[in-house]
Amino acid sequence: MDRSEPVSTVALPDEDELSVTEIATALGLTPAAVRLWVREDRLKARKDGRRWLIRRDDVVELLNTHPHLGKPHLADRRGRRDAALAAERSATGREGSRAIATGVLQSGIL
Amino acid sequence: MSPEPVVSRQTVREAAKPAEMLWEASVRAFDPYPDRLRTLAEAAGGQARVIQLAELADMPWRPREGAREISLADGLEEIGGRQGPPQLWEEFDSRLKALGVAMEGDNIRAVWTAFEGLRDITIEIADAIQPPIEETPPADEEPPQKQAG
Numbered sequence: 001m002d003r004s005e006p007v008s009t010v011a012l013p014d015e016d017e018l019s020v021t022e023i024a025t026a027l028g029l030t031p032a033a034v035r036l037w038v039r040e041d042r043l044k045a046r047k048d049g050r051r052w053l054i055r056r057d058d059v060v061e062l063l064n065t066h067p068h069l070g071k072p073h074l075a076d077r078r079g080r081r082d083a084a085l086a087a088e089r090s091a092t093g094r095e096g097s098r099a100i101a102t103g104v105l106q107s108g109i110l
Numbered sequence: 111m112s113p114e115p116v117v118s119r120q121t122v123r124e125a126a127k128p129a130e131m132l133w134e135a136s137v138r139a140f141d142p143y144p145d146r147l148r149t150l151a152e153a154a155g156g157q158a159r160v161i162q163l164a165e166l167a168d169m170p171w172r173p174r175e176g177a178r179e180i181s182l183a184d185g186l187e188e189i190g191g192r193q194g195p196p197q198l199w200e201e202f203d204s205r206l207k208a209l210g211v212a213m214e215g216d217n218i219r220a221v222w223t224a225f226e227g228l229r230d231i232t233i234e235i236a237d238a239i240q241p242p243i244e245e246t247p248p249a250d251e252e253p254p255q256k257q258a259g
Contacts, residue, residue: 029138030131101181101182102137102138104133104174104213105126105129105130106126106130107172107174108171108172108174108213109122109160109171109218110122110126
C-alpha cells in the first residue's frame with residue numbers, strides 16, 4: 001500500500017484549522033475525547049479566543065496512523081464497520097486486524 | 111398480564127449515554143499504562159451496569175454479528191506494547207473473546223457478566239503493573255473517657 005495516501009475516509013471540513021467540535025462531529029466522537037487527545041499531545045492545538053483550533057493536516061495524520069478512529073463518510077452501518085476494518089488492515093498490512101468494540105449499548109439494547 | 115419491569119427503559123437510556131461515552135473514550139484513548147487499563151475497567155463496569163439495568167427493564171439483547179472478532183486496539187492488541195504479566199493478558203484475551211461470543215448471542219445476562227469479567231481482569235493487570243496505594247488504616251479509636259467521680 002502507498003503510505004502517502006490517506007487511509008481515512010472521514011469527511012473533515014475543508015478548512016486549514018478545525019475546532020474541537022468540528023473534529024468530534026466528523027469522527028462521531030464526543031468533544032471530550034478530542035480534548036483528551038489534545039491534553040495528551042496527540043493533537044496540537046492553539047487558542048483562538050474561547051476556542052481551541054487544530055490543524056486539519058494534524059488530524060489527517062492522526063487518522064492515517066489510527067484509521068479506526070475515523071467514521072467513514074456516507075456509508076451504512078455495516079459498510080462503516082467493513083470500511084474501518086479494511087482501512088485498519090491496509091494500515092497495518094496484516095490480516096486479522098479486528099474491528100473496534102464501539103457502539104456496544106447502541107447496537108445491543110437501545 | 112405481565113408485571114411492570116422494575117426499571118424503566120427511560121432509566122436505561124439515561125444511564126447508557128455516559129456509559130457509552132466513557133467506553134468509546136476508553137477504547138480509543140491513548141492514556142499510558144496503567145491509567146488506561148483503569149479507565150477501561152471503569153468503562154467495562156459501566157457497560158455491565160447498564161446492560162444489567164436493561165435486563166431489569168426486560169429489554170432484549172440484540173446479537174451482534176462478528177463480535178468475537180472485536181478489538182480494543184491501540185496498545186491492547188496482542189502484538190507489542192503490552193505491559194504486565196503475560197498470563198494475565200492471556201486471561202484478558204480469553205475474557206475479551208468470551209465477551210464477543212456473548213455479544214453474538216441473545217443472553218443478556220451473559221453479556222453483562224462477560225463485561226464484569228473483563229473489568230476484573232483489567233483491574234488485576236493494572237494492579238500488577240502499579241499496585242494501588244493502600245489506604246492508611248484508621249487509628250484505633252480512643253476508648254471512651256471514664257466519667258470522673
